[in-house]
Amino acid sequence: MKYLVLLLVVGVALAWLSIARRRSRGERGGAPGAGRRAGAHRSEPTAMLACVHCGVHLPRPEALFDAAGRPYCSEAHRLAGPL
Numbered sequence: 001m002k003y004l005v006l007l008l009v010v011g012v013a014l015a016w017l018s019i020a021r022r023r024s025r026g027e028r029g030g031a032p033g034a035g036r037r038a039g040a041h042r043s044e045p046t047a048m049l050a051c052v053h054c055g056v057h058l059p060r061p062e063a064l065f066d067a068a069g070r071p072y073c074s075e076a077h078r079l080a081g082p083l
């Protein structure tokens with residue numbers, strides 16, 4: 001019974017510590033919600049495009065486009081053109 005109480009106390013202490021840690025992290029981010037909003041924006045799904053030459057998928061910001069707006073994974077494939 002003594003150990004059960006001890007376990008309970010340790011569990012509560014650990015839970016309280018993790019909550020306190022999360023709170024201090026949020027306060028460091030500046031205005032409440034600002035950091036969270038930026039994080040949500042960052043975690044927004046990036047549009048994935050398939051290279052029209054080899055078919056490899058890559059995030060839109062990393063894609064290269066030809067004059068027709070077709071996505072390519074690399075300059076070499078852009079020069080090679082679509083298959």
Ligand SMILES: [Zn+2]
Nearest residue numbers: 051054073077
């Ligand atoms: Zn490619």
